[in-house]
Amino acid sequence: GLKGQVAIVTGSTSGIGLGLAEALAQHGVNVVINGLGDRDAIEATRAGLSARNGVEVLYHDADMTQPHRIADMVSSTRNAFGRLDILVNNAGVQHVAPVDEFPTEWWDRIIGINLSSAFHASKAAIPPMRAAGHGRIVNIASAHGLVASPFKSAYVAAKHGVIGLTKTIALEVAQQGITANAICPGYVKTPLVEGQIADQAKARGISEEAVIKDVILAAQPTKQFVTVEQLAGLLLYLASDAGASVNGAALPVDGGWTAA
Numbered sequence: 001g002l003k004g005q006v007a008i009v010t011g012s013t014s015g016i017g018l019g020l021a022e023a024l025a026q027h028g029v030n031v032v033i034n035g036l037g038d039r040d041a042i043e044a045t046r047a048g049l050s051a052r053n054g055v056e057v058l059y060h061d062a063d064m065t066q067p068h069r070i071a072d073m074v075s076s077t078r079n080a081f082g083r084l085d086i087l088v089n090n091a092g093v094q095h096v097a098p099v100d101e102f103p104t105e106w107w108d109r110i111i112g113i114n115l116s117s118a119f120h121a122s123k124a125a126i127p128p129m130r131a132a133g134h135g136r137i138v139n140i141a142s143a144h145g146l147v148a149s150p151f152k153s154a155y156v157a158a159k160h161g162v163i164g165l166t167k168t169i170a171l172e173v174a175q176q177g178i179t180a181n182a183i184c185p186g187y188v189k190t191p192l193v194e195g196q197i198a199d200q201a202k203a204r205g206i207s208e209e210a211v212i213k214d215v216i217l218a219a220q221p222t223k224q225f226v227t228v229e230q231l232a233g234l235l236l237y238l239a240s241d242a243g244a245s246v247n248g249a250a251l252p253v254d255g256g257w258t259a260a
């Protein structure tokens with residue numbers, strides 16, 4: 001089982017990352033959480049995760065735009081626990097605008113946080129995983145790693161890039177007990193998506209209700225949001241011994257969105 005293993009989940013102070021950290025902790029995994037937010041609130045999250053699940057939970061404040069801080073997050077984890085089994089690259093941000101109006105700062109920020117951070121973290125995590133002969137890298141991509149939507153140029157480019165990075169790493173580590181896979185969620189109702197509903201309404205000039213019905217639920221054949229628990233189920237499988245032959249895959253959990 002996963003009991004006693006050690007995981008890093010980036011961007012786990014909110015939304016999907018927080019739910020994935022909870023699921024890992026429930027299975028006895030010691031977790032390093034990461035992300036932005038109010039320090040007192042983060043400490044309460046950390047302490048709660050640990051107390052509820054009887055595992056050690058540490059917080060590292062690495063900003064995913066800072067390569068040296070990402071490397072420090074990985075080395076601090078190794079120093080604290082002496083091992084690193086599971087790396088979940090989850091941190092992500094979104095900005096919605098037509099490509100010809102897309103702010104260059106937002107392009108750089110999204111590529112940095114949603115794509116380059118997964119490279120920097122994987123680069124630091126692979127040597128200890130290789131030395132241990134065991135490791136799991138799980139990148140939280142998106143249905144937008146497989147298909148596009150208008151007004152999301154940076155996000156779609158970053159998420160397609162994450163899948164390319166995942167496949168390349170998978171080939172490089174395939175004989176070393178390490179796997180690298182991407183989970184491609186459809187819409188999950190998190191703070192990130194709640195923000196998008198407002199932004200899409202502005203970009204398209206329609207109401208927020210219309211965005212939910214005609215943009216978000218229109219993309220997802222089930223007409224239901226994906227849940228964090230459903231994503232956690234796949235993460236736990238990929239992390240398990242049963243997942244050892246799944247490597248370099250981009251796995252949609254999108255209610256059929258990318259089947260269309």
Ligand code: NAD
Pocket residue numbers: 010011012013014015016017034035036037062063064065090091092093113114140141142143184185186187188189190191192193
């Ligand atoms: P969220 O906004 O709820 O959480 C994002 C997390 O990333 C937070 O913990 C935040 O603090 C952290 N973060 C943001 N910028 C950071 C930075 N510079 N350094 C460190 N941490 C940073 O978003 P979410 O919906 O939970 O998204 C999580 C991941 O799932 C993202 O990669 C997102 O693209 C992906 N995803 C989300 C959906 C969805 O519908 N919500 C769908 C597909 C993919």
